[in-house]
Amino acid sequence: MKRLNKYSIKNEVFLLGLVSSLTILLVFGFLLTTGFFSISVNSARQSIRDTNLQINIFTDRFFSEITTTIDILAGNDDIRNLLIRDDQTAERALAIYKNVLEANQDILYVYSGHENGLLLINDYTPPEGFDPTVRPWYLAALDSNPLTATGVPYREANSNEWVIAPSRVLVDDNGNLSGVIAIDITLEGVVAMLAQRHLFPSQRSFILDQDGLVLIHPDENMIGETFSVFDTNSDNPQNELSYSGENGTVWAHYSTIDSTGWVLITDVERREIMAPIIKQILSYILLIIILAVLIGILMSKVFGRRFADPLLELGSRVSAITTGKSVEPMARRHSNYEIIKIAQNIEKLAEHSLNKKANELQTIIESTKEGILVVNMERTVVYVNSRFKEMWRIDDAIIESRDEKQYIQAVYDQLEEPEAFFENNDLL
Known part of the structure; x- marks a missing residue:
């Protein structure tokens, strides 16, 4: 290799x-x-x-x-x-x-x-x-x-x-x-x-x-x-x-x-x-x-500013996109128009690829019989499938809040033995 x-x-x-x-x-x-x-x-x-x-x-x-x-x-x-x-x-x-x-x-x-x-x-x-x-x-x-x-x-x-x-x-x-x-x-x-x-x-x-x-x-x-x-x-x-x-x-x-x-x-x-x-x-x-x-x-500084910096920024933006972070539109502070256009196309391609993967994943998750709730490292709800909402009768206000605690509370209120259910669950 x-x-x-x-x-x-x-x-x-x-x-x-x-x-x-x-x-x-x-x-x-x-x-x-x-x-x-x-x-x-x-x-x-x-x-x-x-x-x-x-x-x-x-x-x-x-x-x-x-x-x-x-x-x-x-x-x-x-x-x-x-x-x-x-x-x-x-x-x-x-x-x-x-x-x-x-x-x-x-x-x-x-x-x-x-x-x-x-x-x-x-x-x-x-x-x-x-x-x-x-x-x-x-x-x-x-x-x-x-x-x-x-x-x-x-x-x-x-x-x-x-x-x-x-x-x-x-x-x-x-x-x-x-x-x-x-x-x-x-x-x-x-x-x-x-x-x-x-x-x-x-x-x-x-x-x-x-x-x-x-x-x-x-x-x-x-x-x-x-x-x-x-x-x-x-x-x-x-x-x-x-x-x-x-x-x-x-x-x-x-x-x-x-x-x-x-x-x-x-x-x-x-x-x-x-x-x-x-x-x-x-x-x-x-x-x-x-x-x-x-x-x-001098040439390295000039070429770096015109070519290397846009490419490095592009790499950072693509990395942010692939991790789900939102990015602002690329500023036109670089004089090389072609690199900006290439960067924009790559970002669109990355976003399109991620959206496609997300849609495929969403289709899979929605088709399952299990209720699925996905939270990120900041304990914010990033996705909940329809089966979960149906099973636990989650209303729209909770869904819009994306607050993990409200979801847990809604589930907790509907259980006959909530302590036993959450005994081994670190969400509590």
């Missing part, structure tokens, strides 16, 4: 309301959090792109200024004709170098190396046997001629700090190679520039040359290393990278610095982007659950 559900109507309504609201809100929350996750990730990656673009603009402007300065110096008559003119030419060239040095705090040295082994520079004495024509900046200028060489990082001989030396070939009025003009730029200022506008602790920006060689990096140990993750020949319209780092996946964006042709990369650890997003999503889920409970309670 199937077991009956032990939950009440109100409990069922509450559970249904809670489950319904929770289901609806979870579906809505899933769509909301999915959209939020996608938007947040795209926003974070866009911030990396924006940071990379901003740093690119400042870096390009910085190196464009240096490149322009070198181009101007390479076109100066005194500097490019230094080997074929008098000693005063060198003094004028040094004065120019000094002015350029004082105008830009990121410049460490301005100098020129010449084919005869001369190094023209202010406030610096090269070590004995120093040959400028074999230095990296000199050779880079020869390789890039007639363009300006962007330079490669190297350690400055005296300070041992990392510098980059953009350089350009000098050609005298006779069309001969006179030497190379170069500017040493400290990486400290460039690294500080790369560290600007970072939104995440692990975010960093660094610069590679066209071959993937690290030129400028916040970690000096990385300078001169090859960044194998980046493929200079890759066709990536989004300019995005994803690779494994020490602390997991790293997301990156790269762009090309127009003035140098170098590649600027800005990256950040994925976990730093995801952690606040996941935290926000969890807070949304908690809020959704709280809202679901509150809405479930």
Whole structure:
């Protein structure tokens, strides 16, 4: 036999309301959090792109200024004709170098190396046997001629700090190679520039040359290393990278610095982007659950008032009808018209069924030869059959009174030995 559900109507309504609201809100929350996750990730990656673009603009402007300065110096008559003119030419060239040095705090040295082994520079004495024509900046200028060489990082001989030396070939009025003009730029200022506008602790920006060689990096140990993750020949319209780092996946964006042709990369650890997003999503889920409970309670109250309360009242009224109690017409205080009509029909059905049973019982009682008197728990006469009235000649006044004592008295007065008759009768 199937077991009956032990939950009440109100409990069922509450559970249904809670489950319904929770289901609806979870579906809505899933769509909301999915959209939020996608938007947040795209926003974070866009911030990396924006940071990379901003740093690119400042870096390009910085190196464009240096490149322009070198181009101007390479076109100066005194500097490019230094080997074929008098000693005063060198003094004028040094004065120019000094002015350029004082105008830009990121410049460490301005100098020129010449084919005869001369190094023209202010406030610096090269070590004995120093040959400028074999230095990296000199050779880079020869390789890039007639363009300006962007330079490669190297350690400055005296300070041992990392510098980059953009350089350009000098050609005298006779069309001969006179030497190379170069500017040493400290990486400290460039690294500080790369560290600007970072939104995440692990975010960093660094610069590679066209071959993937690290030129400028916040970690000096990385300078001169090859960044194998980046493929200079890759066709990536989004300019995005994803690779494994020490602390997991790293997301990156790269762009090309127009003035140098170098590649600027800005990256950040994925976990730093995801952690606040996941935290926000969890807070949304908690809020959704709280809202679901509150809405479930509200729905249970609304549904309880509209559906459960009328049904419970109907049950009470039917129970009263079946026990013979009189009930007032059901008040129209419930807004659900259909339930009221159903309740009225059920009450009518119950009353009809009781009346039918009562009529059947009355027919049986009336057809018996015995006199029958029925009283309720309150000792009120609820029924007396015709045979009883005939046997004891009960008049209409007593019948209308429905008073048990009057019936007993009427019977008592007609008995010859009333005490013996009522000896075992608890009515006395």
